[in-house]
Amino acid sequence: MTTLDLAAVATTLIAVLAVPLALAAYRMVRGPGYADRFVALDMLTAVVVSLAALTALATGRGAFLDVGLGVVLINFVSTCAFATFLERKRGRP
Amino acid sequence: MIRGVVAALLLASGVAFIAVASLGVARLPDVFQRMHAATKAGGIGSSLVVLGVLVAGGVARPLTGVLTIVLMLLTLSVASQLLARAAYMSGAPLHGIDRGDPLAGVLDRQGGPPDEGAGPPPEGGGPPA
Numbered sequence: 212m213t214t215l216d217l218a219a220v221a222t223t224l225i226a227v228l229a230v231p232l233a234l235a236a237y238r239m240v241r242g243p244g245y246a247d248r249f250v251a252l253d254m255l256t257a258v259v260v261s262l263a264a265l266t267a268l269a270t271g272r273g274a275f276l277d278v279g280l281g282v283v284l285i286n287f288v289s290t291c292a293f294a295t296f297l298e299r300k301r302g303r304p
Numbered sequence: 305m306i307r308g309v310v311a312a313l314l315l316a317s318g319v320a321f322i323a324v325a326s327l328g329v330a331r332l333p334d335v336f337q338r339m340h341a342a343t344k345a346g347g348i349g350s351s352l353v354v355l356g357v358l359v360a361g362g363v364a365r366p367l368t369g370v371l372t373i374v375l376m377l378l379t380l381s382v383a384s385q386l387l388a389r390a391a392y393m394s395g396a397p398l399h400g401i402d403r404g405d406p407l408a409g410v411l412d413r414q415g416g417p418p419d420e421g422a423g424p425p426p427e428g429g430g431p432p433a
Contacts, residue, residue, distance in 0.1 A: 231326035257346035
């Protein structure tokens, strides 16, 4: 019976996720507008939730799933607040 | 055994979705197209990864994972809609539209792209709020 080592799979996928992290960070640093940076923040949230879930699988500690839940909630509130401010901005602040 | 294979497939496909989404975020020419990549593919990708972790088992609290997936699918769409509306109204440039702006008379739109402290403000930048 061959066993599939899911912890090793999760560790490998964590290493693979460094590439999306780098691409989102590139857009965050580069992106010409405010909205581009918040789109990059959305992308970073998706990457970070996946990283937290994979870490939970790799280490066997379920508390890392709570980290992902917290990041999702904070991202929602911050994006809503930022969208309100950007919509209210007329000309120069 | 079967469960482990299914979990590994879910994890790998989720990571592949996230990789494609971040490629789109880095490469597409426009805020709205970048948002299209980040929100849909990114949300599906991370939901698949969390689902794969739940299928794999061995994690103490599965309810947290279910809650994460539900909240992510609910909030990412709402947040991206708000952000797209705000970006349009603040005058983010639109690329690849050749038949005019279909939202031209619907939402009021500021003149130029939002500058970040460099250069003069756009002329007549929208009505005062």
